[in-house]
Amino acid sequence: MRLRNPFGRKPKEFPSHLWTQCPSCGEMLFNKQLERNHNVCQKCGHHFKLDAAGRVELLADARSFTETDADIVSSDPLGFVDSKPYPERIAAAQAKTGHKDAVLTGDATISAIPIVLAVMDFEFMGGSMGSVVGEKLTRAAERAFAERKPLVIVSASGGARMQEGTIALMQLAKTVAALARLDEARIPFISVLTDPTTGGVLASFASLGDIVLAEPGALIGFSGARVTSETIGEKLPKGFQRAEFLVEHGFVDQVVPRTQLKERIAFFLNAFRIAGQDLRWSL
């Protein structure tokens, strides 16, 4: 019988550039294999974070993704400086991720259904939403509207980007206004919540999917658990703000393991598409 690798212990024979320890089951996972499994632990199913490129690969049909608005970048509307200037933070995030900001948008197909796809990247300044994320998502929604294609947004965000002040807050209204037009036009919007989806992103577009799916164990909430816990000065209920908790409380349709996500999205898009083809309905 194989000995279980004790949690938290990381033997020397597993160098970290090659191996990752699963925080859930303690298993040492070979990085290449983990990546091939879309960052899901083969042993216990724990979902590691997945960056935007990995997310596109997971969901879009091979070679179907064409990025749009790839080169728009944030300016510094407020001249914001905390421990370092905002432009330096952006530059660092760009260097780290290879992307210009915290969302990739583009056209793609999912199981041959043409869609507009947007995926957020938590690695880029915590997936925070400023002018660029707001603009790209709004353009994505407007393109979905103009071309009558379903919109799929995969969220991963700590909320609005403080360095853009109230302008960042206004992105909540800007994005959901564009979604309102999709809604009126009966164009499907599927929202996928991944770990973590919190703050202003959850309080805007991410909550408004016709279908809302979430990955297992994803942290999903309006306020940080720390704030909430301080508010009541006591421990929070078990599983608080986790995907499964949100299903119980009525805000998420399904928790879907990452490996089934593409097929599940395709099912819903197909159902809406087939039903919508019945022209007798349009009164």
Next chain:
Amino acid sequence: MRLRNPFGRKPKEFPSHLWTQCPSCGEMLFNKQLERNHNVCQKCGHHFKLDAAGRVELLADARSFTETDADIVSSDPLGFVDSKPYPERIAAAQAKTGHKDAVLTGDATISAIPIVLAVMDFEFMGGSMGSVVGEKLTRAAERAFAERKPLVIVSASGGARMQEGTIALMQLAKTVAALARLDEARIPFISVLTDPTTGGVLASFASLGDIVLAEPGALIGFSGARVTSETIGEKLPKGFQRAEFLVEHGFVDQVVPRTQLKERIAFFLNAFRIAGQDLRWSL
């Protein structure tokens, strides 16, 4: 200083055909004066039940009420007999109230605003809704729709009329379907809940007012408090299913003392009427 009449004691010098004791404050009230005050205790404001005729007098402008569909009566679709046949129960209720069934409907004005008015009478078989109540309310809503007049329904009911079986239940769908047309046409519907409004009446038209008003202390609920109490086998919270409780829980807009009811309804109808006159709105 005047001595307070002790609760529950009814001195001989107050014969009951002339005097009524207030169950809330114990005051002996002279019947004629109580009636002039629309059955509200002058001392403590306790609201006694008010029959349909008194309700019309309270709300409609003097001589403005024209009853409609006054003569339609219930048949006995199921041949229902419990301790006595259903037709005998109806006959007894008709003799007692002077009306053909548990609702009066008609055209009226409230502070000179033309409306369709319906008032239920709890004295008629507990204000229960069978075919006649359902038909008269539906015709009232259809007339309000056809003539674009606001609809005001004052409810007082124990629920659906068991003696008409499933046909009584179908009156819930029949009445709310007619209200749906009013809603689409943006014709105001004001629902007034009086003591008691329960069961199928609350679970249909009575809950669907654009504005929902209730009289102080009125019992308002879906299930009888006895059923609810048995369900949990314990005492219910204080004020459970009373009008004020329903305001706290979000289902009633205002508790309005009977003496202010007419003026309050007129305020809302006027606001909707004046705003609606602005034709630029009709897109």
Next chain:
Amino acid sequence: MLDRIVRTRRAGEGNGHLAIEAGLVTDATQLAAGRPTAWQAVQTARNIARPHAVEIIGRVFDRFQELHGDRAFRDDPAIVGGIAELAGRPVMIVAQQKGASTEENIQRNFGMPYPEGYRKGMRLYRLAEKFHLPLVTLVDTPGAYPGPEAEERGQAEAIASSIQLMTRLATPIVVVVLGEGGSGGALALGVGDVVLALENATYSVISPEGCAAILWRSASEAERAAAAMKLAGPDLLETGVVDALIREPAGGAHTDHDATAAAIKTALIAQVERLARVPIADLLSLRYERFRAFGTIVEPSGGQAPAPPRPWWRRILSSAIRNPTAGGES
């Protein structure tokens, strides 16, 4: 002066748009002799071994994907909803779910929904309308839950709103009463273009026990109350509450879940297919009239009940046609 008796609709006469499909019973005389008493129907409808919604869904539909939650308070396990395929056609399903065991019954609250259950249903109704999915509802409940928390969260409001939404939902609706159709809590899922019921299902304004407790002042008179209330399948056909019955296997649905599901599937495919061919405006108009017609009254004046007004969309459509040279409008 002649009394005019306005009668309630009957399945055979009033509906006018339900073709008699193979296997459906639209006339009680089609049923075998020796039909069960009302009380036997009540017992059969409540039999814990009877197939419940989830079992029926699994046998009738393909690729069911459950959707959870009311987007406001809680996911109510007493109401199950989601999207599935019916013979290849995507449909929305909203169903009441009793348990097949004590454990499941506790989890499902014995099929008695809370207000949030009805609100989940309404969310799915709207989703069905938005994406043109026909709606199938499965009714099986002793009634809406009567507990104090359900009262606090607005059981009556939820039922009223759900009934109203169904009366105007712009997509075809087929209702199937599987077991108990318990009062307003059942009707909240019960407004459709076609209402079917299994042969031994019941549909009543109050439970027989409740009726007996109030009118006979004794719950033990439930059997008598059940008979008086005319709540069993053949009665429902007679009063038009249901348009047709779906035959059960000889021993009752609980003796053969597969055969029961197969009969339901045949009926649903035929009805959804038929309704999907009707223009939605006509469907809404007919649905209004279906429920408008319920009631048995006597109008001594001989006065005519006012004709139901033309539906607003008709009036709007005809008033929108302003071009006097356009022909064809008479």
Next chain:
Amino acid sequence: MLDRIVRTRRAGEGNGHLAIEAGLVTDATQLAAGRPTAWQAVQTARNIARPHAVEIIGRVFDRFQELHGDRAFRDDPAIVGGIAELAGRPVMIVAQQKGASTEENIQRNFGMPYPEGYRKGMRLYRLAEKFHLPLVTLVDTPGAYPGPEAEERGQAEAIASSIQLMTRLATPIVVVVLGEGGSGGALALGVGDVVLALENATYSVISPEGCAAILWRSASEAERAAAAMKLAGPDLLETGVVDALIREPAGGAHTDHDATAAAIKTALIAQVERLARVPIADLLSLRYERFRAFGTIVEPSGGQAPAPPRPWWRRILSSAIRNPTAGGES
């Protein structure tokens, strides 16, 4: 290759439909010299003696009739709504209410709404739309309540839905920020055709304390954070977050409630009167564009941001005009 800088809208340039009304400040240079620091504005906006919504409503409107409840769970005292008259015109009011005392603050939850508060607001928004009542909202909140029960009942969903409903509500909306405009919890009442603010009001993406705790890892750096976030009146004018400021009495609104209310009343009457003359389709289109324009980005390709598509109602209206002989459509 020339970088194209897409700038955020500014009150002075982007709005295009806000006439400079007497008494409104649309340019920060109009303000007195020696304007308060951001931190002073934060303190003034939070002053417990500052007039709160209910006091303003009583002074600005006539015959206010409060409407209670979300029709699903609870009446939230942190949100006050109802119908009143503004110079004789019926309007709907939805406002956040802080307390003027510790007792009232406890009752009002310090002006921090629960999800049911936003849902009450949404019910009233829909009622306003249904009956053509212009909507006035008054914003004054530290933020939506962050407690666990608020999370359980969907604080984020409620805010998102409320924002979205306001973006398409077919009635004129005037927003007035009275004191604290705290993040998403404020924006849930903050989407309007015109957004005004009292001179010392603030509007921010997070509280200065929260920002400091995260970015400076010390809540005591709140003063620095307040300045960096550009949350005070003149900053909001500059970024176009508000269209105009309403002057406060010299010592601040808390020194003279009557004068403050009078200034608000003058502004509201003028704005509601003006907006009521705009066809609703144009209003919705302008409202979309008002919020669509927020954001400051650099697009190195020099590519043009796509023109916002024509609103769907325009496209529907023009495609509905099929008669080729009809003139006037170019």
